[in-house]
Amino acid sequence: MAPAPFVLYGAPGSGATPVHAALMLIGAPVKVVDVAPWQGENERARLQPINPMRQVPVLVLPSGEIMTESAAMLIWLADRYPHAKLGPRFDDPERAQYLRWMHFVSSSIYALYWIRDEPSRLADTPKDEALVRERTAERIAECWRCMDAQMPRRGRYLLGDHLTALDLYVTVISRWQPRRLRFYREAPRMAEVVRRVDNEPRLLEHWAARYPFAGAWESEGP
Ligand SMILES: N[C@@H](CCC(=O)N[C@@H](CS)C(=O)NCC(=O)O)C(=O)O
Structure with a gap:
C-alpha cells in the first residue's frame, strides 16, 4: 500500500x-x-481546527500528528529522511551553525511578519503603520547583514557543497519584503547562494508552481 501523504497547509x-520544496527533494508524497x-x-x-494560532505552515505527518513551526518542520524532515542530505547529521561539524541559523531566521526574521503582514496589530494610525513597516524592514535588513557576515561560507551553498534546508529557508524568506534587491545589497555572499537555489534544476517546477516570479520578489519595497 502506498504510504499516506503528508498534508501541507499554506498558500503559494x-x-x-x-517545506514543500524539502518534501519534493525527499520525494515524499504531499497533498x-x-x-x-x-x-x-x-x-x-x-x-x-488544526492550528489555534491560525497560521501556516501546518504539516500533518503521515501518522496524523500535527506540526507547526517552519524551522522545526524543515529540521525534522532533514533528520527523518537522511537520504536527501538536507541537513548536517548529529555528529557533523556543521550541525551547530545549521541549527543556529535555522533558529535565527525563524525567530529574528520570520517572526516579524506577524507585524508586517498587518501593522495595525501594533499601530493605531496609517502613519504609525508606515513607520512600523519601515522599521521592521530595517531590522530584517540588519539581520540579513549580520547573518551574511557571520556565515562561514565555504562552498556552493550556505553550509558547504550540499543544498540544505537552510538554503531553502533563506531562499524563500529573502523573497519577502523588503525583497530581494535589498537582500542582495545587505547579504552579498548569501545572494549568490539564493540565486543558485532559485535556479536549482530539481526545484524549477516547484518554484514556478508555488512561488512564481510574477510575484515580483526580485524588487525592493518597504
Ligand atoms: N513561527 C511560525 C510563523 C508562521 C507565520 O507567521 N505564518 C504566516 C504566513 S507565511 C501567517 O500565517 N500569517 C498570518 C497571521 O499571522 O495571522 C512558523 O515559523 O511557521
Whole structure:
C-alpha cells in the first residue's frame, strides 16, 4: 500500500514553500491545501481546527500528528529522511551553525511578519503603520547583514557543497519584503547562494508552481 501523504497547509509564497520544496527533494508524497491567513478572518477560520494560532505552515505527518513551526518542520524532515542530505547529521561539524541559523531566521526574521503582514496589530494610525513597516524592514535588513557576515561560507551553498534546508529557508524568506534587491545589497555572499537555489534544476517546477516570479520578489519595497 502506498504510504499516506503528508498534508501541507499554506498558500503559494507562504512559509509552506520551503517545506514543500524539502518534501519534493525527499520525494515524499504531499497533498497541499492552499490557505492564506494574511488575507483575513475567513482564511484564518479555516485553520482554527488544526492550528489555534491560525497560521501556516501546518504539516500533518503521515501518522496524523500535527506540526507547526517552519524551522522545526524543515529540521525534522532533514533528520527523518537522511537520504536527501538536507541537513548536517548529529555528529557533523556543521550541525551547530545549521541549527543556529535555522533558529535565527525563524525567530529574528520570520517572526516579524506577524507585524508586517498587518501593522495595525501594533499601530493605531496609517502613519504609525508606515513607520512600523519601515522599521521592521530595517531590522530584517540588519539581520540579513549580520547573518551574511557571520556565515562561514565555504562552498556552493550556505553550509558547504550540499543544498540544505537552510538554503531553502533563506531562499524563500529573502523573497519577502523588503525583497530581494535589498537582500542582495545587505547579504552579498548569501545572494549568490539564493540565486543558485532559485535556479536549482530539481526545484524549477516547484518554484514556478508555488512561488512564481510574477510575484515580483526580485524588487525592493518597504
Ligand atoms: N513561527 C511560525 C510563523 C508562521 C507565520 O507567521 N505564518 C504566516 C504566513 S507565511 C501567517 O500565517 N500569517 C498570518 C497571521 O499571522 O495571522 C512558523 O515559523 O511557521
